[in-house]
Amino acid sequence: xxxxxEIAQSKKIAVFCGARDGARPGHLLLARExxxxxxxxxxxxxxxAGGVGVMGAVAHSVIDAGGGVTGVVPRFLHERERADNAxxxxxxxxxxxxxxxxxxxxxxxxxVLPGGFGTxxxxxxxxxxxxxxxxxxxxVVVNHQGFFDPLLGMLDHLVHEGFLKxxxxxxxxxxxxxxxxxxxxxxxxxxxxxxxx
Numbered sequence: 001x002x003x004x005x006e007i008a009q010s011k012k013i014a015v016f017c018g019a020r021d022g023a024r025p026g027h028l029l030l031a032r033e034x035x036x037x038x039x040x041x042x043x044x045x046x047x048x049a050g051g052v053g054v055m056g057a058v059a060h061s062v063i064d065a066g067g068g069v070t071g072v073v074p075r076f077l078h079e080r081e082r083a084d085n086a087x088x089x090x091x092x093x094x095x096x097x098x099x100x101x102x103x104x105x106x107x108x109x110x111x112v113l114p115g116g117f118g119t120x121x122x123x124x125x126x127x128x129x130x131x132x133x134x135x136x137x138x139x140v141v142v143n144h145q146g147f148f149d150p151l152l153g154m155l156d157h158l159v160h161e162g163f164l165k166x167x168x169x170x171x172x173x174x175x176x177x178x179x180x181x182x183x184x185x186x187x188x189x190x191x192x193x194x195x196x197x
Contacts, residue, residue, distance in 0.1 A: 012044045012070065013185055014107035015058050016122040018115030019050040027114045028057045030144045030178070034113060035061025037178045041186065044068035046107045048099065051086035054113055063087045070106060072099050100125060109138040109185040111175075114147050123172070130171045140173045142181045148174070 015038075021028055035058040038045060045062045048055055049071025059069050069088025074095055093099050100122060112123050129135050141148045152174060158164040175181025 011042065012046045012068075012107050013038060013109050013111055014046040014103050015055075015111045015113060016115060016119045017047075017054040017058060017113035018119055019048070019053040019055050020116070021053050022114050026145060027054055027147075030142065031055075031057035031113055032061040034058055034111065034142065034178050034181075035067075036065045037182055038062055039065035039067025041182055042067075043182075043186075044070065045088070046070045046072065046103050048103070048118070049073035049086045049088075049090055054115060056086065058113065059087050072102050072106075074099050104129065104135065104137075107137065110140070111181055111185060112139070112141040112148075114144075120151075127171050131168050138173065138185050138187075139171060140175045140181045140184045142175045142178060144177065 015034070017031065018027075031054045035045065038058075039062045044067050045059060047059055047069070050056055050073070051059075059071070062069050070091070071086050071088050072091045072093060073086075074093055078092065091102060093102060103122075104126060110123075110126050112119060123139065123141070126135075126137070126139055130137065130139065141151070143149065143152070152172075155164065155169050155172060159166060159169050173184050175184055
């Protein structure tokens with residue numbers, strides 16, 4: 001599936017989140033609420049094409065609310081993350097690096113919901129790309145019930161210890177709830193990733 005990046009990213013938000021349900025039912029409820037609200041604002045989803053966990057819940061909710069969904073998954077994860085159950089258009093890529101790079105190109109901004117290593121990896125990589133001026137796109141963690149409090153505290157600690165500037169810390173914004181997060185994502189102006197990246 002070919003899609004010009006400048007058109008594709010115009011109303012797409014990437015969501016980084018887990019392919020597991022998590023220990024509390026609130027994680028899946030948040031995912032469904034976010035997906036529904038995203039579609040109701042006329043925004044489409046870009047995600048890791050997992051058909052299970054928080055990832056699957058977001059995608060199904062976007063579809064159910066009439067939104068568009070684009071999944072990106074490496075071939076080796078296609079079965080493991082149940083991409084066969086994942087709704088929407090699907091890009092199959094060769095590697096995790098290609099997956100992330102394509103998701104970044106397709107998206108106008110990034111929302112982060114509960115997840116594990118992969119979610120944190122994606123979050124910190126897009127923050128680093130913004131820090132290095134490889135792109136300028138909003139990043140918002142949805143801090144439902146304080147899930148990201150420890151992470152946000154660590155970022156503040158990095159500022160205190162001199163490893164981040166305040167301006168760099170502000171690249172990762174906090175949305176207290178779904179609507180707050182979407183307001184932050186849609187208020188920001190974005191710049192495309194340079195072709196060389």
